[in-house]
Amino acid sequence: xxxxxxxxxxxxxxxxxxxxxxxxxxxxxxxxxxxxxxxxxxxxxxxxxxxxxxxxxxxxxxxxxxxxxxxxxxxxxxxxxxxxxxxxxxxxxxxxxxxxxxxxxxxxxxxxxxx
Amino acid sequence: xxxxxxxxxxxxxxxxxxxxxxxxxxxxxxxxxxxxxxxxxxxxxxxxxxxxxxxxxxxxxxxxxxxxxxxxxxxxxxxxxxxxxxxxxxxxxxxxxxxxxxxxxxxxxxxxxxxxxxx
Numbered sequence: 001x002x003x004x005x006x007x008x009x010x011x012x013x014x015x016x017x018x019x020x021x022x023x024x025x026x027x028x029x030x031x032x033x034x035x036x037x038x039x040x041x042x043x044x045x046x047x048x049x050x051x052x053x054x055x056x057x058x059x060x061x062x063x064x065x066x067x068x069x070x071x072x073x074x075x076x077x078x079x080x081x082x083x084x085x086x087x088x089x090x091x092x093x094x095x096x097x098x099x100x101x102x103x104x105x106x107x108x109x110x111x112x113x114x115x
Numbered sequence: 116x117x118x119x120x121x122x123x124x125x126x127x128x129x130x131x132x133x134x135x136x137x138x139x140x141x142x143x144x145x146x147x148x149x150x151x152x153x154x155x156x157x158x159x160x161x162x163x164x165x166x167x168x169x170x171x172x173x174x175x176x177x178x179x180x181x182x183x184x185x186x187x188x189x190x191x192x193x194x195x196x197x198x199x200x201x202x203x204x205x206x207x208x209x210x211x212x213x214x215x216x217x218x219x220x221x222x223x224x225x226x227x228x229x230x231x232x233x234x
Binding site for chain 2: 031033035040041042043044045048050056059089091093095101102103104106107108109111
């Protein structure tokens, strides 16, 4: 079956502009995660969605970052008034979230460059 | 809070040889999972191997195996018979079980080790 997809693959924007990044999880996966991978760094957790529950936003770095998940499926990560330090690869992952262990399946990421 | 440390930014191995990537972690949890992920230039993270902390036996997946030392909080990855396709960034990660102490199962990653394979 289809894996996690993300769009766009690459995004170049000017400082101060808003951007939207999209994630399509694997069908049937109720859990969805966003991570940020800055140059030379590991992945940093941003936000978590589980079904229709309120998201865990504890990893969002500032109030310029927000995310929503419509109908328990597609998710959009929005960054307002982008800054150069927002340049990174943004990765989305989804999982079944059943039992104590959930394998997270990752998308190919969106590379965001803020000029 | 959990932390994961990978002390080797880059490693190199000759094709068909064996290489070991190091990882240490710190956690106050009694139950957790440990993972090694591979990230090729395509950027897609691929799960290589996972270890459940309560299992003493080291996990093995074909040419990949781990040396899990719980007391030392060490979790190294051994790649045997290295192949050109093994060249990638390798990330060590940990997470508590889902719904354990309110956990959402989000992964905590190290900064990665870039592995090069020489023909």
